[in-house]
Amino acid sequence: MPHLLILGAASDIAQATAYSFAKHGFHLTLAARNVDRLETLKNDLVIKHSIQVELKEFDACDFASHLSFYQSLISPPDVAMVCFGYLGDANKFGKDFEEAHKIIDVNLTGAVSICDILANDFEERQSGTIIGISSVAGDRGRKGNYTYGAAKAAYRTYLSGLRQRLFSANVHVLDVRPGFIATQMTAGLQAPQLLVAYPDRVGEDIYKAFARNRNVCYTPWFWFWIMQIIKFIPEPIFKRMNIR
Amino acid sequence: MSQWHPQTLRNWGNFPTIDGESTLPRYEDEWAPLLSENTSIGIQGQHRSYGDAGLWTKSIHTHQWNKILSFSPTESLITCQSGITFDELLQFLVPRGFFLPVTPGTKFVSLGGAIAANVHGKNHHKEGSLAQFIQSIDVRVNATTTLTCSPDNYQDLFWSTCGGMGLTGIIDQATLKLKPIPTSFIRQVQHKTTNLDETLEAFDRYQDWTYSVAWIDCLARGDQLGRSLLMCGEHAQVEELSERCKSNALKTHATPKLSIPCFAPKALLNGTTMKLFNQFYYHSQQSSKTPRIVHYEPFFYPLDKIKHWNRLYGRPGFIQYQCLLPLSQGKAALTSILQTTAKLQQGSFLAVLKRFGKEELVSPLSFPGEGYTLALDFKQSDTLKDLCLQLNDIVQNHQGKIYLAKDALTPEQTFKTMYPDWNQINQVRQKYFVANIQSLQAQRLNIIA
Numbered sequence: 001m002p003h004l005l006i007l008g009a010a011s012d013i014a015q016a017t018a019y020s021f022a023k024h025g026f027h028l029t030l031a032a033r034n035v036d037r038l039e040t041l042k043n044d045l046v047i048k049h050s051i052q053v054e055l056k057e058f059d060a061c062d063f064a065s066h067l068s069f070y071q072s073l074i075s076p077p078d079v080a081m082v083c084f085g086y087l088g089d090a091n092k093f094g095k096d097f098e099e100a101h102k103i104i105d106v107n108l109t110g111a112v113s114i115c116d117i118l119a120n121d122f123e124e125r126q127s128g129t130i131i132g133i134s135s136v137a138g139d140r141g142r143k144g145n146y147t148y149g150a151a152k153a154a155y156r157t158y159l160s161g162l163r164q165r166l167f168s169a170n171v172h173v174l175d176v177r178p179g180f181i182a183t184q185m186t187a188g189l190q191a192p193q194l195l196v197a198y199p200d201r202v203g204e205d206i207y208k209a210f211a212r213n214r215n216v217c218y219t220p221w222f223w224f225w226i227m228q229i230i231k232f233i234p235e236p237i238f239k240r241m242n243i244r
Numbered sequence: 245m246s247q248w249h250p251q252t253l254r255n256w257g258n259f260p261t262i263d264g265e266s267t268l269p270r271y272e273d274e275w276a277p278l279l280s281e282n283t284s285i286g287i288q289g290q291h292r293s294y295g296d297a298g299l300w301t302k303s304i305h306t307h308q309w310n311k312i313l314s315f316s317p318t319e320s321l322i323t324c325q326s327g328i329t330f331d332e333l334l335q336f337l338v339p340r341g342f343f344l345p346v347t348p349g350t351k352f353v354s355l356g357g358a359i360a361a362n363v364h365g366k367n368h369h370k371e372g373s374l375a376q377f378i379q380s381i382d383v384r385v386n387a388t389t390t391l392t393c394s395p396d397n398y399q400d401l402f403w404s405t406c407g408g409m410g411l412t413g414i415i416d417q418a419t420l421k422l423k424p425i426p427t428s429f430i431r432q433v434q435h436k437t438t439n440l441d442e443t444l445e446a447f448d449r450y451q452d453w454t455y456s457v458a459w460i461d462c463l464a465r466g467d468q469l470g471r472s473l474l475m476c477g478e479h480a481q482v483e484e485l486s487e488r489c490k491s492n493a494l495k496t497h498a499t500p501k502l503s504i505p506c507f508a509p510k511a512l513l514n515g516t517t518m519k520l521f522n523q524f525y526y527h528s529q530q531s532s533k534t535p536r537i538v539h540y541e542p543f544f545y546p547l548d549k550i551k552h553w554n555r556l557y558g559r560p561g562f563i564q565y566q567c568l569l570p571l572s573q574g575k576a577a578l579t580s581i582l583q584t585t586a587k588l589q590q591g592s593f594l595a596v597l598k599r600f601g602k603e604e605l606v607s608p609l610s611f612p613g614e615g616y617t618l619a620l621d622f623k624q625s626d627t628l629k630d631l632c633l634q635l636n637d638i639v640q641n642h643q644g645k646i647y648l649a650k651d652a653l654t655p656e657q658t659f660k661t662m663y664p665d666w667n668q669i670n671q672v673r674q675k676y677f678v679a680n681i682q683s684l685q686a687q688r689l690n691i692i693a
Contacts, residue, residue, distance in 0.1 A: 037271040040325075044311035047334060187268070188249040194505070 001051070005029045005077035007114055008084025009038060009057055013133065014181035016203030017081060022049040026206065029073060031058035059085040060110030061102075070117050079210065080118045081131040082111050087185045088148055100147045107151035112158055119162055123169040129210060130166075131174045132159045136218065138177070139227040142243055152197075163215060175216045176206055177222035195226075246274045252302055256554050257294040258561030259624050259652060262684065264301035270308045275414070279387035282683040287410050289327060289354025293361065295652025296684035298410055304446070306354055312336065313417060320422040321379065326356025328422075331497075338496045341538070342422040344364065345377035347480040349596070351497075351545050356415035361649035362407030362610045364617075365453035366544070369447075369601040373612045376405035376605075377421045384414040386444045386679040404672040407610030409578045409648055411669050411686055413678050427493040429480040430455070430543040433532040440470025444575060444616075450476045455543070462595040462620055463515075465586040470578065472597060473529050480537050489537065497541040497637060503551035506639040510558030513623055514591045522591075560624035562592075566647040568600065568649070571617040573642035574665055578616060580638045585620065590631055592621035608665035611647045619650070629653050648685065659689045666691060 004021045009030035018028055022045050030038055034123045035055045042053040048087040058069055075142030086106035115130060122128035136147050156175055162174035180191040182198055197220045209217035218224040233241070246267040254261040266288075269275055278285065290307075306327030313323040317340060324333070330344055330351040330416020335661040336341065348363040359381065362414045364373045380394040383405055391413075393402035405412045437443045443458060448457050453476035482493055489495075535621070547553055569577040578597075594617045603613050623627055632653040633650065639646060645662035646654050660666055670693040672678070686692050 037273070040311045042314070043313065047312045047315050184247075184268075184270075187247060242473075 001025055001027050002078040003029065004028045005031065005073070005080040007031045007080065007082050008043075008060065009035070010235040011085065011185070012199040013178065013181060013189035013202050013206075014081070014083035015041060016199035016201075017083070017206045018045060018203075019048075019200075021079075022051050024080070024211075025051065027052040029054045029056055029077065031056045031069070033059050034056070038242060040116075041211075052142070062103050063110065063113045064116055066114045070121065070142060071112070076121060076125065077128070079129045079131065080122075081133070081206075083133050084110065085133065085135075085185065087145065090144055093147060102224075103147045105157065107148060108154050108158075113154050115158070119166060119171070122171040123166055126170050126185050129172045129174060130159075130162070131176060131206065131210065132156075133161065133176045133178065135179050136179050136223050136227050140231050140238075144243075172213055174206075174209055174214060176202075176209065177216065177218045177223065177227075178202055179220060179226070181217065181219075229242045246278060251303075251348065253288075253301075254289075254300055254561075255291050255295060255297065255299060256291045257563050257652065258554060258557070259563060260296055260299070260558070260684070261561075262299055262301060262302055266303045266305050268305050268308050275384060276313055276387040279384070279587060279679045280412075286683055287356075287399040287414055287681060289357035290352050291330060292350060292357065293355045294598045294650040297361070297649050299684040300682050304414070306356055307668070309416075317342070320424060322422060323417060323419040324355055326354060326359075328355050329353060330355070330358065333526055334418065335496055336429050338425075338492050338540075341426075341494060343425045343428075345371065345421060345423045347544055349545065350548055351500060352548065353416055354514075355420070356380055356410075359406055359415055359418060360408060360410040362605075362607060362612070363407055363649075364598075364600065364612045366598065367414070367590065368459045368612055369451060369456065369599045370454055373407075373602065373603065373605070375403075375607065375610065378406065378423055379419040379421055380439040381405055382416040383412065384416045385412075385676045389452040390416055391676065398676075400668070401447045401674055401676055403605065404609075404668055404684050406605065407607040408672075409609055409685065410668060410683065411678075411681055411691065412672050413676070413681065425479050426481050427485060427489075428495050428538055428540050429489060429493070430477040431480045431484060431535045431536045431539050432475060432477045433537050434529065435474045435476070436526075436529060436531045436570065437472050437474065439469075440575065440578060440629045442641055443470050443472040443474065443597065444578075447616075448474075449473065451599070454478050456599065459525070460582075460595045460597045460618070461526050462582060462585045463522050463589065464526075464593040465478075465518050465583075466535040469582050471526065473526070475543075477538075477543050483539055486537070497539070497540065497545070497548075500549050500551045502549060504553055504555040507555045507559040508557070509562055510623070512556055513592075515591075518591055519589070524620045529615070541622050557621075557623055562621055562623050563632075563652045564616060564619055564621050565632060566619040566650040567635070567639045567644050568611060568613055568647070569642055569644040570613070570637065573644065574616040577638060577642035577644060578618060580642075581618060581635060584631075584634055584638065588627075588631065589626070590622060590625075593624075594631070595619065608668040609648060611645065611649070613645075614642070617647075619647075629677070634684060652690070656688070656690045667693075 004026045011031040035057045087105040134156040135152040137149035141149045159175045202219045205219035248265040248267050251266045253264045286303040288298045309325045309327035311325050314320045346365045384390045458472040458474040489546040598617050
């Protein structure tokens with residue numbers, strides 16, 4: 001049975017994806033901080049899908065622990081999804097460097113740290129898929145979340161290069177770019193109701209993109225077109241706009 | 245740590261609405277701090293009550309408290325967290341050969357909400373309300389104590405929680421007795437009646453059918469008063485299915501594809517359009533010559549096909565007036581109510597009449613009892629309160645009562661006459677040191693001491 005490793009399993013998107021993959025017969029390793037909290041989730045997945053689920057403690061920002069974490073897995077995964085993230089508090093932008101540091105550490109440095117380890121192992125085994133969750137925020141910096149957007153933009157460039165490096169080793173890299181999804185991370189933020197999507201939908205989209213060997217997946221699909229328009233706006237106009 | 249977020253809170257009728265804040269606990273360690281806060285708290289599942297039931301300015305929502313904790317197919321038992329919806333339960337249970345023992349007319353209700361409202365279904369006359377099938381409930385009474393109650397253990401807490409509108413503590417999880425089914429299809433018959441006498445007589449004639457419900461034309465007058473379409477059903481056996489259906493005899497329902505994207509203009513549903521709809525619908529249907537085999541979805545949940553259908557009533561919203569009329573008074577009370585709605589041309593295209601069986605429960609706020617229940621949707625208007633008072637008078641005069649899960653406008657004194665044991669809620673709250681759980685409805689009806 002194929003094995004999916006989810007890093008950052010406490011996130012709503014991670015959990016929705018766990019159910020999507022479980023429905024298709026994947027065994028799961030769910031990695032997160034305070035992973036004991038996920039016992040009920042694990043039990044629910046096992047009851048619903050008759051799969052094996054393992055819980056492992058994992059801290060995205062404890063870079064030194066990443067290699068030993070990966071080596072301690074009972075079996076190497078066939079698919080690994082990097083799902084942890086930190087949006088940050090927009091009110092602190094420019095005022096609190098610790099906040100910016102944390103955004104970059106979680107969304108970029110931590111992601112690169114674990115992805116390097118995944119890449120090396122998958123390359124050696126000449127198989128596997130790495131799924132990285134970037135964001136539409138990485139398409140263009142906006143005043144509402146530019147530090148987060150910068151980290152995500154850097155991460156997607158990393159994923160793109162990684163994809164090219166690993167192609168000859170038969171390892172695939174999927175870059176998932178969610179739009180505005182109603183999750184713990186975005187709770188309290190305002191967005192036009194028509195644009196808001198829910199984690200279940202994203203979980204299904206990620207599975208489909210994986211099954212079709214896509215390179216990039218905007219979820220929901222219409223965010224590709226929204227961001228094409230956003231990216232197309234000339235800078236002298238964009239800088240005057242009030243898009244958060 | 246749970247975060248509170250501002251939200252406009254509302255139930256299915258979109259009336260009333262309040263500006264408040266909500267939070268969505270996911271993990272066990274989040275509950276104690278929520279219940280330790282020095283403010284009153286409300287609790288809601290899927291917001292599918294109609295009026296002000298469960299609404300409160302600080303509201304804990306259970307959408308993420310929705311995991312299955314254990315399942316025993318041999319004992320036909322399932323234990324789940326209270327936020328799980330009947331939709332999620334059916335997706336899991338139907339392929340495994342089980343159905344819900346009692347279900348209301350929508351599957352988008354939470355288990356906790358269904359217990360708190362002690363929901364009834366099309367099978368009440370034969371099988372009773374949901375409380376009959378709850379083996380046990382874990383009630384989180386305060387920040388430090390969760391009690392497992394059942395008909396044998398903490399009975400007063402158990403029976404007050406069933407139908408208790410969430411006021412006896414947070415329903416954390418429950419164990420439900422399931423109904424084994426041979427297929428996910430229903431053998432359905434339909435019987436058309438021309439007046440109220442025929443309708444009530446048809447309920448008698450078809451009382452051996454497990455499921456029965458009537459759509460009633462609440463705008464028909466004179467000698468057509470009470471004309472209806474009675475629908476009855478039984479779970480179909482495998483042999484009754486077509487070859488195509490047999491290949492997937494335990495097929496589940498699909499996700500709804502249609503949705504009303506925004507509030508319709510409030511003039512859309514008016515006396516004229518409703519009358520036209522009722523005429524069209526009544527005349528387009530015929531009595532069955534032979535039974536039909538249908539999937540459970542259109543039989544139990546015809547309106548679930550359209551998400552957010554409540555928006556058709558416009559932004560001001562609507563209420564559902566649902567009452568219970570004792571058997572002996574049924575015909576007189578129904579005649580009076582239908583004459584009132586028809587005369588005022590105030591009605592809805594969704595008017596449902598069901599026959600209830602005997603209820604032996606001792607729940608102080610539980611609704612079902614032997615007799616008839618009539619549910620009418622009324623658009624929000626300036627005359628709505630007066631209409632409800634008129635209908636309440638009729639119901640009260642015939643020793644009936646209204647359903648709290650649908651109620652928005654009943655005065656305190658009327659409620660306390662209809663539910664003489666209402667104060668048992670306070671006795672249970674005091675006895676078990678229940679946290680300060682509140683709702684707009686409880687405040688309006690002055691339930692909490």
